[in-house]
Amino acid sequence: MDRKFYLYILRQKKYTLLAMKRLLGEDQIRKKVGRLAGQISRDFAGKEVLLVGVLKGAFIFMADLARKMTPPVKMDFVRLASYGAGTVSSGKVRITKDLETSVKGKDVLIVEDIIDTGVTLEYLSRRLKARRPRSLKTVTLLDKPSRRKVRFQADYVGFAIEDHFVVGYGLDCNEEFRNLSGIYVLK
């Protein structure tokens, strides 16, 4: 973490001063996404991959990852509710927007922005496995292994990070900051 940013955010008609520290810059992320895409492309060579993006956080990561992959790719999205407003997990998960395609007999790769307690992905992978894909793997850009409440390990992990709440590159705090190009720790 090399730089500190102060952002004035207009919230409910008044400005709030927020301190953010950059954790990962654009270049670091781009290189990592390229490496993940290379590894995934080798592992899935000769197969068609169905990417299942977890909305909303994974949309930027999935867009970049998919464009660096060499096997043929199809894409679909799910939306899960696990976090309420703010930074505290409710511990409960449900599918609020399901896939539009069948995963039966397909090689499926779940694309997630971050794994925290593991509750969301443990639930989603269990639900998708029950639909009998040929294979089911998971890639996450970020992982907070110290926060696990349930056992879950992604097949591909971009960066393992400490217990910080992070925003940017798709990740939000109350829907803000998804469009930042880097990843920042919110103070």
Ligand code: IMP
């Ligand atoms: P889990 O079920 O606790 O693993 O939570 C996973 C979901 O919580 C992720 O898909 C994110 O949407 C959200 N989340 C967890 N940690 C962060 C964070 O540091 N910043 C933004 N969103 C987070």
Ligand code: MG
């Ligand atoms: Mg997410």
